[in-house]
Amino acid sequence: MPISNDFSQRLYPKLPDIAAHFGTPFHLYDEEGFRETGRQLQQAFSKVEGFREYYAVKALPNPSILRIMADMGFGFDCSSIAELILSRQAGAKGEDIMFTSNNTSLEEFMAAQEEGGCILNLDDINLIDKVPEMPELVCFRYNPGAARSGNSIIGKPTEAKYGVTHEQIFAAFEKARARGAKRFGLHTMLASNECNASYMVQTTQMLLDLAAQIGQTLNIQFEFINIGGGLGIPYRPEEAVFDVALLGEETHKLLEAFSAKQGYKPKVYMESGRYITGPHGVLVTQAINSKETYRNYVGVDACMSALMRPGMYNAYHHIAVLGKEPSPQDPLVDVVGSLCENNDKFAIQRALPKVEEGDLLIIQDTGAHGQAMGFNYNGKLRPQELLLKADGSVERIRRAETLEDYFATLSFEPKAWSGSL
CATH class of the missing domain: 2.40.37.10 (Lyase, Ornithine Decarboxylase; Chain A, domain 1)
Known part of the structure; x- marks a missing residue:
């Protein structure tokens, strides 16, 4: 979709001089646009107590951008050691970070639990025994399988490598609690670049229904649900803008109904990347x-x-x-x-x-x-x-990268194996 009139009016008259000064090609980002979208997101969820955006670092992992996100009060969604380091350098501490990874190594778990730790969002029931020290707060990524549809980027839930199945999710929380977890969250992300707000409303409803079922079965309350990222943007001129106000209003209504039945309200987290900066x-x-x-x-x-x-x-x-x-x-x-x-x-x-x-x-x-x-x-x-x-x-x-950067990994201490010990 054509960039906003505001962005183009501020950029286009200067662009020949910018290109002459810096040289092409380059990616250029608009701080005002980031902040305006952030304000719109927070306004849309203003009725949702405890709402927080955890910016998906993978979308634009640049320290200058992450400092803008931190200034807006956002946390960070990370899935690697490098993203953890970037987030902490931007000022994030402890539960300002949601660490959602898959096929996670011991090294990554140890990095996640350094410097005050973070919210650990586990992708696999088998990871429970691999966490060096089970934190007090733990979350699981839920994959509903054939009960929901995905889209072309992530794929069908039954074919996606992500998440804990419906059959596993109850045992996962019970097993984590046995290892010492005392606080709980529930997460999912089923689609990427989803432009239908109603789909995300259904995702919120799905998580709340599941939270009620798990809570009643295991006698636990959920501190938060995380409805994931995936909010889409209109790349094509004919596409409509995602109705974030509708999502915020419907989420508020769903939480009110949940509270009336369950006696409490979990916080609502989100981990949009593309929607904020794309x-x-x-x-x-x-x-x-x-x-x-x-x-x-x-x-x-x-x-x-x-x-x-x-x-x-x-x-x-x-x-x-x-x-x-x-x-x-x-x-x-x-x-x-x-x-x-x-x-x-x-x-x-x-x-x-x-x-x-x-x-x-x-x-x-x-x-x-x-x-x-x-x-x-x-x-x-x-x-x-x-x-x-x-x-x-x-x-x-x-x-820009240089040839020196490209060849840097070819400068190393010799190391070889002869085939015998």
């Missing part, structure tokens, strides 16, 4: 070539290694050509990078204004799962990241 980022790249064969191609100086979603998911990202307005006569082109892969395409048969070498293309909605999913195939280097700050200035918040 619409407020762009990948700016320069046209460096044109090619006319069986199709017309626009070659740019960025490639799939900077934004793999189109190649991986056939995902749509809206593209604007700076200074040129679309018209019904626009030619169809493929916008491509330089990788030795035919899926290195940002757009396929997209109608765009006539692109000339030197034009700036703005690939939109890259504020989540863009730079974070970057890679080095073909020896390509990931681009720099910039932040359009609230005062209108632009700051580099991550430099």
Whole structure:
């Protein structure tokens, strides 16, 4: 979807100078957009006592961005040691962090329990015995199986590698309590980039129903439910914006009904990433070539290694050509990078204004799962990241990779094995 008028009006007039100063390609993020979406989310859940967003670090793991999230009062959803370190460097402590991982190693568990620990969200009943020390507060990720549907990104719940089954969930809490857990949470995440608010309302209802069943069976109360992330954004111009106000209002009603029957209200947590930052980022790249064969191609100086979603998911990202307005006569082109892969395409048969070498293309909605999913195939280097700050200035918040970075792992102490002890 085209970025907001506010974002484009603040960015586009400055973009030629920004590109000349920093060079292309680059990801650029909008601080004002982040903060406005954060305000909207908190307002939508203002009636839900104890609501908290745990920003999904995997979406945009940059220290400058995480400090903005912390300033808004958000916690952090982590699934690796690096994400734990980033979150703690941003000021997160203890239960400011939700650690949700799968196939978790002992090293990762030990890191999660350092520096005051965190909320441990276990993905597998078999992990209970592998936790070095069972914390007082423990949560499990629930997978309802065939009872619910997922979507193309995560897949059907019955085929997803995530979570504890309905048959296992009661035993999981009982086993964790036997190891010393005294406080409990319940989590799920069934879909990614879900644009239907009613689906998320149903997810909230599912968790509350399950919390009531487990509570009655095991005589425990849940401190919180975590309805997961997955709130979608409208990548395509014709798609509607997620109705977060509806989700907040319906969640409030469901909690009131739960409280009337159960005598208490769990807190509600969420771990959105894409919803918070996705619409407020762009990948700016320069046209460096044109090619006319069986199709017309626009070659740019960025490639799939900077934004793999189109190649991986056939995902749509809206593209604007700076200074040129679309018209019904626009030619169809493929916008491509330089990788030795035919899926290195940002757009396929997209109608765009006539692109000339030197034009700036703005690939939109890259504020989540863009730079974070970057890679080095073909020896390509990931681009720099910039932040359009609230005062209108632009700051580099991550430099581009260099050849020295790429070759750094080839400098090491020799180590070999001869085949005998």
